Amino acid sequence: MNAFFFWLFSGGMIIFALAVILNRNAVASALCFTFSIAFMAGLFVMLSAFFLAAVQILVTAGAVMVLFLFIIMLLDLTAMEHIPRQKIWMGCTLVLALGFLCLVAKTLAFTPPALNAPLVEQSPPPQVISIKPQVNAEGVTQNVDLSQSQIDRGDDTHRIGRLLFATRLRSGQTSYVAPFEITSLLILVATIGVIVLCKQEERPRPRSHEVIDREAPPLTPKKEPALKN
């Protein structure tokens, strides 16, 4: 059963990824990408990474793809889809990709057998009840004092949260608090950068831009090769 779902999800993911790069229509490519991501979220569920599956759907298939679709529709790319493909170039690309896959296949032979064993269900399957606020006699919610064993048994969202925000570390545990905070700074910088990049200039454009504009090809620059074929 597990194997069936693995082949279903991975097959769907790969087929839709191929559709992304083979489709001539950019909007269709974006939709195929969304489906590919959805199938990958299924693979994440099979690897019992439920939190990441949800994040993958919400962020990548939701937010990022909406952004892509907005830009595709904003730029009106339909005029540029009739450029003939170069068969030789495609062949070179295919050879390169196959070479990469051969390299990976060679490397996969060296996976340690202990790691490569099929997954056995780890002794009790994740118990949601293990981390739950307890309500005492007066109806006040108490924070449970979590012992480490309880943390290890919680579902993966709890455990990732513990890892991300843990300030009291066990030996050998990595703290991810600082990277998490730095990520917020990165997002702030990205937001400001995007606003600066996309801001329309109020004053008339400088002369250099006009020169570039005149030299730039018109909106449909490559119509002729399509007519030739």
Place this chain on the structure above:
Amino acid sequence: MEITLNHYLAVAAILFAIGLMGVIMRRNLIIIYMSLEIMLQAANLTFVAFSRFNGHLDGQVFVFFVITVAAAEVAVGLALIVALYRLKRTTQIQDLTSLKF
């Protein structure tokens, strides 16, 4: 047939190869950007598979960070493409040869 770590790694490698092909083959800047995203997701799949088969959750935390950074990167990259389109009126890479000499 039992599913092992190698199955997941092979699938991730195929996905990465598809993304690589897309980056090299396609001429549209936006499709190239999507292919880059595919490659990123292939790396994510590898991370999650290793994290599951090793019994550590650090890999999943890493994927969380990767998804965050990828979202920020997509926003900036698409803003760059829009700025480029305003200047050049195209997103085809064969028309963007200002740095060639």
